[in-house]
Amino acid sequence: MTQTKFSRAHSEGYQVNHMARLFIRAIQDRIKPLGLSTGTFPVMLALWEKEGQTQRELVRELGVEQATMANTLSRMERDGLVIRRAHEADARVQTVWLTERARGLRDPAIEEATEVNDLATQGMSDQERADFTALMAKVVANLSET
Amino acid sequence: MTQTKFSRAHSEGYQVNHMARLFIRAIQDRIKPLGLSTGTFPVMLALWEKEGQTQRELVRELGVEQATMANTLSRMERDGLVIRRAHEADARVQTVWLTERARGLRDPAIEEATEVNDLATQGMSDQERADFTALMAKVVANLSET
DNA sequence: TATATTTGCATAGCAAGCTATATTGTGAAA
């Protein structure tokens, strides 16, 4: 069959990409005043929960490539958000710690993120919002296999 | 209230970002052999539908910034996918045309994209898939305002 | 113990997004 019916508006991949760019713009605008960005935010979330994680642990937790994490952490160190300390038992390993300033950013940053999430899901019922999260989890699971 | 309940797994922004990265990886793998990429694919879709569009028209249609489009088109020209021709009535304007090779990529590229969309939505009913698309459209609309 | 493999991180180089700014052509206004 000739595939003349393919349309951007109905391609999940296209929609996801578009939506992701809009999210990035929205959150970027709000957390930039805090000195955060879309690349650093997930790392901060992981570290606000548990400091002292290794780069390898952060990589597994956040699902980015090791090289991406290494570069992100370098920028974060440059910008005074984290400090890398050598692991005492394994000289290959770096543990990652928040600076005092970075610890203080938690509540304001989460507040901005919550606002963006609320804005994005405006007009949805609680049920729809839960469905949306569940459907995304399904897609993530489907695309994560292997 | 202290916002201790914020979790990555339930933040729409976080999920969208994660999902988008997985989509990019999946589609990239499959269209790379065709000489396409995630940045060029949307432009190709727009041009397969209507060649000779101006850069400005593509920008509006695809929702990326003008500078992003200019750079993407330059790479596409370098890689033999498009040709930029001066507009006959307005010397500021460039119209964008597909090369013969690029025209031939349509069906195979759309086939790969369709496969990725199907993989991503595996295990969803038709209704769920329609819901997913509708919910994403809602989010896009919410975040597109102004 | 000596070598080989694996593991953890860093670096190089590219794509694709962004903002800010420069450049050039059009069209309107003085």
Place this chain on the structure above:
DNA sequence: TTTCACAATATAGCTTGCTATGCAAATATA
């Protein structure tokens, strides 16, 4: 007609993602 504002595109420079590759330390194997 000259100037001024606007429009279309290009360029500079950044972030964030990727793959590929290098290197040093730890561990396993011969």
